[in-house]
Amino acid sequence: MPIVQIHLLEGRTLEQKRKVVADVTNCICQDLEVRPEQVRIILEEMPREHYAIAGTLVSDRA
Template sequence: MPIATIKILEGRTEEQKRALVAEVTGAIHRTIGAPVENITVIIEDMPKTNYAVAGILASDKKPL
């Protein structure tokens, strides 16, 4: 029973999350042969105030 945990920054749509879990489930199924019905995907939304890269909080970064 494979379990994949994916941590992403908050703000993704439900549709994006649906696509993500479908792709991850398919990748696990194809690569290790686990039955789709046995694959669990957990998405953990992280607040931007709880994530930093190079000493800068994601909440402090300016959008591109």
């Protein structure tokens, strides 16, 4: 049973999330030869102030 965890910044639409989980599921099924019912996906959303790049919070970047 493949388990995929995806970390992303807040702000994606429900439709975008639906599309990404469908696309990732299809890829996993094709590449690992498993059924969709076996695939688990965890979406972890985080606020922009909880993620930094090069020592700067994303919320502070232009």
